[in-house]
Amino acid sequence: MLGPGVRLGERYRLEERVGAGGMGEVWRAVDEVLGRIVAVKVMLAAVADEPDFARRFRAEATAMARVNHPAVASVHDFGRSHDLTYLVMEFVDGESLAQRIARGGRIAPEETLRLVAQAADGLQAVHDQGIVHRDIKPANLLLRRDGSVVITDFGIARRDDASLLTSSGAIMGTPSYLSPEQVLGQPATVRSDIYSLGLTAYECLAGQKPFVGDNPYAVALQRLQTAPRTMGITLPAAVLAVLEKALATDPAQRWPSASALAGAARAGAAGTGIPAPVGPAPANTEGRARRMLWAALVLAVVLAGGVAVWGFTRDGGGDSAVPAAKAGVPAGFASCGTGYCPVEPMCWGGLTAISGRAQPPGRINCDEPHRYQTYAAIPLPEGALEIRTDSLMAQPAVTKACTPALLRSRGSTPGKADAFTPDAWPIQLPDGSWLLHCLARSPGGETTGSVIG
Known part of the structure; x- marks a missing residue:
């Protein structure tokens, strides 16, 4: 039980709790070896008992201890005592x-x-x-x-x-x-x-x-x-x-x-x-x-x-009347069969749906870890925004456009795209119209680099 007078590591005597959060409690303490005031963060048992927590937290503490800057609280020590994991830091008065x-x-x-x-x-x-x-x-x-x-x-x-x-x-x-x-x-x-x-x-x-x-x-x-x-x-x-x-x-x-x-x-x-x-x-x-x-x-x-x-x-308006892509090839694409293909790699970190409705994704550099990459796009099929995102690939127009064969043909090198799975996601253009992106999804988690040629 934590309280004033408890000594951690036979060295740090807790004096006063000065804060608490989702990860643990912070105490003002005395380092009895060096005779100085320190801050001791004691991790909550529910957090510290997670598998491999001590190993990972120690790695973080070691990295932070290498930071030497007056605007960053110094990390002094890390340890475990009384079945508690704790971190000792500079006390800021x-x-x-x-x-x-x-x-x-x-x-x-x-x-x-x-x-x-x-x-x-x-x-x-x-x-x-x-x-x-x-x-x-x-x-x-x-x-x-x-x-x-x-x-x-x-x-x-x-x-x-x-x-x-x-x-x-x-x-x-x-x-x-x-x-x-x-x-x-x-x-x-x-x-x-x-x-x-x-x-x-x-x-x-x-x-x-x-x-x-x-x-x-x-x-x-x-x-x-x-x-x-x-x-x-x-x-x-x-x-x-x-x-x-x-x-x-x-x-x-x-x-x-x-x-x-x-x-x-x-x-x-x-x-x-x-x-x-x-x-x-x-x-x-x-x-x-x-x-x-x-x-x-x-x-x-x-x-x-x-x-x-x-x-x-912010811009107002809803999506009750959603236009498909306007006439002409959208910026960033070239004509590709019955749809469009990106002229440069388009990668996305993750896709989020709320109550089944697609949320706008964030584009990232393909050299950074990502899960999805656009390999083709088509004008948004009618009613696509009203369909749950997990059902899009079952729609005939989408199934016909976002095929595994097209994905393989767009691979940057022979066989590279074979391990990727087709997916689809609606994405809005700057002019307010929409495209349905055919996405190469990495089934093994995040990947780096472009899979599309």
Whole structure:
């Protein structure tokens, strides 16, 4: 039983519980060997007892211990005592950004950008170690007495080469701060952390969360259906420029790295103008942005005398009258038999259906892990959007178009596509019309590289 006075590892004497979350409890403790105050995170038994948890969590702790940056909480030790798994970290004497917002409300734009820049610096150090935090939010950003920022709580962080610390298929993170791709069940990347930091900046400026709902599922789903609540305050244009790019729905349109975001935030705070991102632009980012089918966050910026009003909106209208692809070959395709074939590889990280209805997928680089790749497309058959996605392949028009033979013929090398299974998914074009994509599905899980020639 945890409580004041309990000693873990014959070294760490617990003094006061200072926090609790979904993974465990955090205690202020005394390191009796070195005579210093530390933070000890004790993992919940239900989590720690998962198969191979200790091995995987130790691998994560080892990776995090290699991060050496003033804006990242230092990891000191890892161990197991009294049948409890624990992690020993730097104790930050201060308060969380969430407590700061709750206590004082909105934070001034210049101060917000300063905090964002420091947090982004720390994130870059984390990302340099191949770690994605996956739960950036005000509660996980601590403020020292001098006002400097410390990133903490890596309970659900993931290394590029590590397995998840939780059950397969779970969407990890806090609903109010998940990126659109995380909501869709796709892998989190460094740009997912950038999006979450953008939402954190929103909360600093607005004094309220960007998304609210009756339950966590509804909160997470909102960013696919609507936009963050309007702030209703005037902000410098430079602040809007930083946040607009951080909150781009398409990951390829966000700041390319945390360090780029940090530089932009500092320039915005200093009023020196927002620097352009450094490094090569992602391939075909303009085309990707047009094809992004998540509910778009459109930044409505009304410039007036160097300031702008922060307000998000979205396109209205439903799909009661859904046009098929308009006359002519759609952009990104070439004529191919009775339909179209993509002129460049089109890969998708995952497909999500809610109550049987297809949700917009997110396109990713084919060199990244993915499950689906388009090998052909046809105009959307009448009534296809009203059919459950798991029944699409049984429809005669779809069966005729998305054949295994066509998939094999589109393989980049002989026999390469044989192990892939045909599937189908409706995807909307920028002009509002629809195509039905014939997809090569990898039955063995995620794959890399293009299977289509």
